[in-house]
Amino acid sequence: MSARIAQIRLVSSHPEVYEPCDDSFALVDALLADRNNLLEHKPTLCMEVGCGSGYVITSLILLLEEEANRSQFFATDINHHAIRVTRETMEAHGVYAELINTDIALGLENRLAGLVDLLVVNPPYVPTPEEEVGREGIASAWAGGENGRAVIDKILPVADKLLSKRGWLYMVLLTANNPSQICRQMMKKGYASRIVVQRSTEEESLHIIKFWRDFDIEVDPKDAVTNSNPGIVDSVLSQFQRLSSFWRNSDSSSNS
Numbered sequence: 436m437s438a439r440i441a442q443i444r445l446v447s448s449h450p451e452v453y454e455p456c457d458d459s460f461a462l463v464d465a466l467l468a469d470r471n472n473l474l475e476h477k478p479t480l481c482m483e484v485g486c487g488s489g490y491v492i493t494s495l496i497l498l499l500e501e502e503a504n505r506s507q508f509f510a511t512d513i514n515h516h517a518i519r520v521t522r523e524t525m526e527a528h529g530v531y532a533e534l535i536n537t538d539i540a541l542g543l544e545n546r547l548a549g550l551v552d553l554l555v556v557n558p559p560y561v562p563t564p565e566e567e568v569g570r571e572g573i574a575s576a577w578a579g580g581e582n583g584r585a586v587i588d589k590i591l592p593v594a595d596k597l598l599s600k601r602g603w604l605y606m607v608l609l610t611a612n613n614p615s616q617i618c619r620q621m622m623k624k625g626y627a628s629r630i631v632v633q634r635s636t637e638e639e640s641l642h643i644i645k646f647w648r649d650f651d652i653e654v655d656p657k658d659a660v661t662n663s664n665p666g667i668v669d670s671v672l673s674q675f676q677r678l679s680s681f682w683r684n685s686d687s688s689s690n691s
């Protein structure tokens with residue numbers, strides 16, 4: 436059965452809400468690329484942090500259609516306009532998720548701790564002056580502070596708390612966010628990672644990275660990896676090395 440995703444003409448909008456853009460499309464493409472694995476995975480609780488227009492969460496529900504009846508969906512956004520726009524987008528597609536206007540997952544962390552099988556995040560990742568982070572409205576969609584990491588670095592520990600033992604996280608990151616460092620950081624918490632989609636535009640190099648708990652990675656109480664599976668580390672780091680050399684040698688055309 437071919438996969439359905441959200442239709443742009445049915446996606447609602449508001450001047451203060453992020454419109455689906457290259458990063459949103461790359462995230463949905465990554466979910467499509469991994470769809471067979473997702474269907475086999477049978478996630479029972481799925482969540483998006485920072486749902487914006489609702490394009491990604493709606494697409495996720497539609498592409499998991501065969502499993503969606505058995506799954507529960509949640510989406511949060513710090514921007515209350517985004518919650519309304521997402522509701523309209525979902526209604527236009529005939530799908531449902533519980534929508535919560537909150538900072539990352541504040542107020543949900545205890546309820547959902549260890550239960551989320553699938554978490555998707557297209558965070559505000561653009562490097563900006565720190566004072567732009569957390570501003571009301573549309574600025575909250577992109578302002579990421581130094582290295583674009585201010586919100587990302589808050590989301591990662593929350594993700595670790597929410598994800599179930601078999602939880603998967605898909606996150607959009609820019610080269611400027613230092614994704615290989617984020618992968619190493621997550622590895623210290625016991626996560627393996629791989630790049631599902633990489634796309635270069637004139638303005639940015641986007642990576643959609645999938646993280647999952649890998650029980651071969653042993654983490655000691657001081658948060659150091661003591662007996663990691665070297666194959667995993669080598670594999671993700673060599674992916675970044677190959678991509679860096681690609682970016683140096685290529686023009687800025689798209690690839691994935």
Ligand SMILES: C[S@@+](CC[C@H](N)C(=O)[O-])C[C@H]1O[C@@H](n2cnc3c(N)ncnc32)[C@H](O)[C@@H]1O
Pocket residue numbers: 453454455456458459462484485486487488489490491511512513514517537538539540557558559560575576577586
């Ligand atoms: C780059 S936009 C992505 C929107 C949508 N997911 C997409 O891919 O088109 C980032 C979204 O995260 C939301 N956001 C920013 N900081 C947040 C926070 N601390 N908690 C929840 N949502 C946040 C913004 O309001 C915005 O809607």
